[in-house]
Amino acid sequence: xxxxxxxxxxxxxxxxxxxxxxxxxxxxxxxxxxxxxxxxxxxxxxxxxxxxxxxxxxxxxxxxxxxxxxxxxxxxxxxxxxxxxxxxxxxxxxxxxxxxx
Numbered sequence: 001x002x003x004x005x006x007x008x009x010x011x012x013x014x015x016x017x018x019x020x021x022x023x024x025x026x027x028x029x030x031x032x033x034x035x036x037x038x039x040x041x042x043x044x045x046x047x048x049x050x051x052x053x054x055x056x057x058x059x060x061x062x063x064x065x066x067x068x069x070x071x072x073x074x075x076x077x078x079x080x081x082x083x084x085x086x087x088x089x090x091x092x093x094x095x096x097x098x099x100x101x
Contacts, residue, residue: 041082042100051098055089 042065050057055069066084070076072091080101088097 040100042085044085044098044100047085047087047098050087050095053095055087055093055095058087 058069069087071089082100086099086101087095090096
């Protein structure tokens with residue numbers, strides 16, 4: 001009985017050691033698709049006239065791509081969608097920048 005317990009313990013230790021390998025050179029989280037910096041994958045530049053306007057102007061608009069209105073300190077998902085347009089506002093609700101993500 002003792003040899004079975006010892007064998008199980010050794011097998012478990014080896015398995016755990018194999019799973020806990022250090023991967024310092026690999027990032028913990030990567031997105032499958034990352035655009036080249038400056039690449040306008042969602043045509044965000046076309047929305048630049050909205051910069052300086054209140055974020056509420058988006059309420060009645062229809063978009064053919066997904067959008068997000070992001071306020072300062074607001075939690076958002078970190079998933080990358082190259083077609084999504086993100087409208088960023090300041091504390092007063094004014095659109096300050098527009099980017100794809």
